[in-house]
Amino acid sequence: MAVTIRIPSVLRNLTNGKETVEVQAGSVDAALAAIEALHPGIRARLCDDQGKLRRFVNVFVGEEDIRFLEGQRTALKDGDMVDIVPAIAGG
Numbered sequence: 001m002a003v004t005i006r007i008p009s010v011l012r013n014l015t016n017g018k019e020t021v022e023v024q025a026g027s028v029d030a031a032l033a034a035i036e037a038l039h040p041g042i043r044a045r046l047c048d049d050q051g052k053l054r055r056f057v058n059v060f061v062g063e064e065d066i067r068f069l070e071g072q073r074t075a076l077k078d079g080d081m082v083d084i085v086p087a088i089a090g091g
Helices: 009-014 028-038 042-046
Strands: 002-006 020-024 057-061 081-086
Touching: 002 028, 009 042, 009 081, 020 028, 028 042
Parallel strands: 002 081
Antiparallel strands: 002 020, 057 081
């Protein structure tokens, strides 16, 4: 299934400046693996050593936060938009 991943500006240096990357994936976890295959090093910025999303990385499928779905096992369907949104701290 073709899904589009929207890349935040802070990670675009890892995707050659691309705002979106299209991958074939049936789950969020498969999408992360697919984007890593295309752009090595990006998964390390998103996930810990066990492959789990870091606490400060939010992922949405459409309008839904995957934390309220099935996490990284959340199923994707053809045409889905996946947004990676790193939390921003400051004050």
